Amino acid sequence: MSTHHDDVAPAREWEYVIVGAGSAGAVTAARLAARDCGDILLIEAGDDQPRPRDRSHPLADAGRLVLAGHNWDYRANLRTSSRFDDLVGQGAGGSAAAGGGVANRALWERFPYQLGKVVGGGSAVNGAIALRGLPRDFAAWEAAGNPDWSWERVLPFYKDIENDADFPGRLHGDSGPLPISRTPRGDVHPLDAAFWEECNRQGVTDLADLNDGHEAGVGPIPGNAVDGERIDAATAFLDGARNLPNLQLRTGVRVIRVLFEKNRAVGVEIESDGTLSTIRARHVVLSAGAVGTPVILQRSGVAGAALLRALDIAPVADLPGVGRDLVDHPSVVIWSKPADGVCTAGLPWRQVAARMSSGFDDDVDIQVGLLNNVESRTIPGFADRLGWPLVVGMSVMLMRPRSRGRVFLDSRDPLASPVIELGIGTDPEDVERLCHGVRRTWNFLSSPGLSSRLTKTQFWSDRMVANDGVVRSGVRHIMNPGWHAAGSCRMGREDDPGAVTDQEGRVYGTENLRIADASLFPVIPSAPTNLTTLMLAEKLARSTKE
Template sequence: MTPVRDSAVSESWDDVIVGAGSCGAVVAARLAARKDRRVLLLEAGSDQPGHRTGQALGVPSLSGSNWDYSALLDGGSGSRSFPYRVGRTVGGSSAVNGAIALRGLPADFDGWAAAGNPVWSWDRVLPHFTAIEADGDMGGPDHGKDGPVPIRRPTPGEFDPVADGFVRACRDLGVPELPDLNAGDDVGVGPVPSNRLGTHRMSTADTHLRRADRPANLALWQHCEVARLLLSGRRVVGVEAVRDGRPCRVSADRVTLCAGAVNTPLVLQRSGIGDGRWLAALGIPAVVDLPGVGRNLTDHPAVAIWAEGRPGVSRPDSICHQVMARVASGPGRPDLLLFLAGNVPTEGIPVVGAVMAGKPAVVLSAVLGTPASRGTVRLRDTRSGTGPVIDLALATDPADVDRLVSGTRLAWSVARSGALSAQTRKAMLWTDRLVADDTLLRSAVTRFARPLWHPVGTARMGPPSDPSSVVDQYCRVHGLDGLWVVDASVMPSIPAAPTHLTCVMLAERAAEWIG
């Protein structure tokens, strides 16, 4: 990126975007395409080109490229916590995640519309999914060829033996093959679509910022952490930040928060925008009382089955996520995902690394795509550098546990089938007796469910009449002028898929409405 002159600290900008992640990089590029607008993109981390899928898909949180937060798992009822790492680099979580380019389902977006956001119905978002794609495998009117995001799937001939075994095991259990998991909402097993070229992940930094035609009116400031918004009455007029260790203020006609579902509510709360009771407890005067800020936190809970792979089941340079299945826990829409990850490094992972002596593992995860459990994100105190209180309340809703039990049983059936068990050695923890016993299995699912680092919902969209909403359907913050939120925090509910592709679609669309 072209460095910016220090004197620019005192300049005024047309647009300031906070966070150069999965959404912020997209919004910045789209706004800067309007040549009459000077756009400043602020990123707390640094630009680290070259994250490749080999390590990154096996270890989604790359050292030094994320916010090393910790989250409570169980709704504050206990002391169980889990590392909660979201991207802190140009490209954000899209630079460190699993590079899975899976759309949400039609029912996900129709649910957003039913919650008072009609512009986000499936028929309204499908053209935008199509527009962002450069799908190298699938054609037809519902897939794009000329968009910025390359999408590739491994062919059956490229599957590792363990991936081939997974497909055959699912098929033996009655799950049909589905070559295109981005086509509608059918159940099936098939190849994972990835935002990659060869073995190189394509984050939003790659697809939207690191381009030869990057506009000259777009500037990027790295190592610039935004503390709070600057307000004049009910209008946001800029941000207060720390850049390379020095305080600075930046004024702007428009500010767009793209800091993600953890950090966006923190910036709002520090600025006096949020639940008045939470703010008062910290001594922060309330500018706008929006109780929904920091509430409605949602993540995908997953229960994993770890096993040592037999020699040769995965190539050392293989893509980690090659195949997956989408199924239903009962009548109705698909709500469970089974992800197979081969060749997963175990060195340094507590317990797992010791049991497997650092050998690569095969991991089969049952993921609940549509959880009902909701958590919170809030400031711990007003001191700089203090981590937030993230309470995921993961799988605390009994219905979530019921469905995860179904998913874990299905995953165990797949793992135990001859087609897949021939590729692995004995699994850790799980046994036939445990999985067959309802009481034992519910206890194990509750204890071992973990988040997938897909936080959404903490500044949810909805009409002003909805007291739990924070932004309207056009991503404008209620009660303020000059402020938008465009990131996963505005999603009213989590899509039944990893959130990356939905974030890119959301940002491409919302950029049209800013200013």
């Protein structure tokens, strides 16, 4: 496979052009090339990874999130606004509720939402957590008109992508490209061990394999790292296809829009070094992610008619679901200062997680875990006025949020940044579940095994946690997204007005245009999204026909 940066594409027609070399795009390109599905061009706006990649490189270090240098510099409004309605006119689609009357703040409107912009995408910059969705998530996918996406039907593809060193057998694969392993209980950090013990004491039972489909339990986090090195999608899937003669990767190239003849996709318009040009292809696959994919569609005339009219973009297909229903996992992190000697920079930062009920009702609705050995300078939005170089976070993540946002263009400028409104906390039930989760988590932090190893806690106190109004206000103002954007071009039945594609990712109202990324998710999985994105791309690549 050859890699080109800013050269002019040869005047030829490709069989497939795949937009985005992130988790889904890397899998899609590698699988289609291996099946000899014609000449395939994989386009990435970011750079390639260094090859060979030094172990000290940020993209190789599974112990840190990469939030600079290899990211889209997006800014998101964590709630919503009236901007969409103002753009298209009242009553032309509406937007989610504006956050329960709580005033927007600068951070809420300009939250740094750095998604991966590099070969490997989000999988190259994330925490290398390899958690599957749960059977109930896929039951919801089925119920949304996607019968091929039941737990029973997705499990073979989870298995195909993984090499699970800990649980060979019926539920796991042992020969896939992605290595998955867990830290044995006896080897976890003393602080994680104390959290695990307190979970047991409070009735959360052990779950040795958090990927076996059971919901409640505490256990070691499965991860896709080997000896501290992050094994991202590019390393696991794409590297093995780089020498195939029918696959070419072009980096530093931004796709502006899909080109159509009537409603048939015939290629893409690209921008490189300030120059626009076109690439012809018989099939276009969008794998630009839950922010990038809907924006490309909107620029291409595939969106709701009201938005296209407002932007004066010629319509190709009237699909009001494009950019709607954007969702991310909201979480609240309670930060504490560890006692001297408890934490060490560079040690693993996520080893144990627990799924449990927040207490709002009996449902298993939150995932709780420690963020350990964290250097405070690496935390987005963390105002380190306290002089704590190392911190410990107790994270409460809402597994199945009801709130929805949207992503849309408000300018025809081909390089304009999209408006990203995550809408987190706009459904009051999400806030209440997180409030209950904060209280439950506070009980963990107050236990002797944890409190004896922590000296101070930022923001929260016993008095605050005891006050309903204060907890609610705190949750509303502190909750953050998980960088798990999904759902903005969801698949579903053709008679579903919010569906954008069928269950094989084929975009309604068009020909030869597919989506393969997390924007397709009808419901966000009850876990970080990367492993499910890889599974989805693997499954769709099998069904993609020439």
